[in-house]
Amino acid sequence: MILNTSSLNCIAFPDWAYKPESSPGSRQIQLWHFILELLQKEEYQSVISWQGEYGEFVIKDPDEVAKLWGLRKCKPHMNYDKLSRALRYYYNKRILHKTKGKRFTYKFNFSKVVLVNYPLLDMASSPFLLQNHFNGGSAAPDCSPVTPEVRKEERRK
DNA sequence: GTCGGAAAGA
DNA sequence: TCTTTCCGAC
Numbered sequence: 001m002i003l004n005t006s007s008l009n010c011i012a013f014p015d016w017a018y019k020p021e022s023s024p025g026s027r028q029i030q031l032w033h034f035i036l037e038l039l040q041k042e043e044y045q046s047v048i049s050w051q052g053e054y055g056e057f058v059i060k061d062p063d064e065v066a067k068l069w070g071l072r073k074c075k076p077h078m079n080y081d082k083l084s085r086a087l088r089y090y091y092n093k094r095i096l097h098k099t100k101g102k103r104f105t106y107k108f109n110f111s112k113v114v115l116v117n118y119p120l121l122d123m124a125s126s127p128f129l130l131q132n133h134f135n136g137g138s139a140a141p142d143c144s145p146v147t148p149e150v151r152k153e154e155r156r157k
Numbered sequence: 158g159t160c161g162g163a164a165a166g167a
Numbered sequence: 168t169c170t171t172t173c174c175g176a177c
Contacts, residue, residue, distance in 0.1 A: 028167085030169075075171070081158095086170055088160065103158070 031086050032095050032108075034072060038065070052099070059104040092150055 038044045039057055048065055051058040059065050062080035070078030087106060090096040099105040 028169080073170085078171080082171060082173090084159075085161085085172085089170075091161095098159080100159095 029072060031069065031083070032090060034069060036108075038068065051105070052102070053107065055108040055110050056099055057106060057108070058102070059106075062104055094146075094150060 035048070035057070038048050039050060047061045047068075048057060048059050050056065059080075062083075066078050066080045066083045069083055070076055087096060091098070094109050096106050096108060099107050
């Protein structure tokens with residue numbers, strides 16, 4: 001295939017995540033955005049990194065991630081317990097879901113994130129598509145189950 | 158560890 | 168609206 005192993009290290013991070021905000025709604029830095037930011041930098045690979053399937057990441061050092069997040073938000077008492085609660089609120093929004101059975105492991109719903117935040121994105125220029133193709137190119141490989149809860153959330157927005 | 162309700166904060 | 172804080176339940 002076209003992709004070599006070295007490119008795999010940094011590929012799972014499309015440019016759209018750089019954009020500070022898009023749709024009218026986001027003001028402050030968002031947690032999922034911050035996570036993506038850490039994921040994008042090699043210097044944090046011992047703290048948090050992509051692992052497993054596309055979109056899946058592992059928090060190797062929960063305390064450190066919480067500390068960094070607390071620093072960014074000026075919340076000196078941040079910890080993983082509270083950070084993870086914020087992540088759990090993403091489940092219904094279908095930005096993230098839990099990879100069950102794997103400790104500290106979550107998975108991004110890139111399709112959802114893109115659709116919601118960057119509807120006019122030129123997909124062709126994003127490595128996201130490339131990777132998707134690499135995995136077999138199924139249309140929506142990482143959709144969270146659509147529970148009634150989710151639908152409720154969807155309607156509310 | 159993980160989940161999700163409840164309430165308060167920015 | 169998106170967390171932050173607290174916490175009982177599993």
